[in-house]
Amino acid sequence: MKLPKKIKIGQMQYVVCSMAADGNWGMHEFGRAKISLDDDIVEEAVPFTLWHEIIHALLGQAGYRSTTLSDEERCIMEKIVCALPFGIVQILRDNPTMREL
Numbered sequence: 001m002k003l004p005k006k007i008k009i010g011q012m013q014y015v016v017c018s019m020a021a022d023g024n025w026g027m028h029e030f031g032r033a034k035i036s037l038d039d040d041i042v043e044e045a046v047p048f049t050l051w052h053e054i055i056h057a058l059l060g061q062a063g064y065r066s067t068t069l070s071d072e073e074r075c076i077m078e079k080i081v082c083a084l085p086f087g088i089v090q091i092l093r094d095n096p097t098m099r100e101l
């Protein structure tokens with residue numbers, strides 16, 4: 001699956017790149033406006049992983065950065081960030097016109 005090179009998230013242009021496998025499927029670097037995806041994950045996991053990192057970016061812009069949260073808050077946020085991409089990807093696949101809104 002071909003990755004977009006850049007994604008505008010809020011007011012920031014994020015660079016999207018692949019990274020060598022390190023145990024994380026993806027990574028979001030707020031200060032660098034960079035999203036990296038493991039170049040070895042299966043193709044079906046790419047959109048979910050990309051959305052996972054996009055949601056982290058959105059939350060980071062809203063002030064919910066892992067560095068500012070307690071361990072419990074970080075754990076809850078990660079559960080939410082893990083759950084949302086499956087619904088978002090499915091909604092966009094089931095409703096193509098949603099992409100044009």
Ligand SMILES: [Zn+2]
Pocket residue numbers: 052056078081
């Ligand atoms: Zn995460």
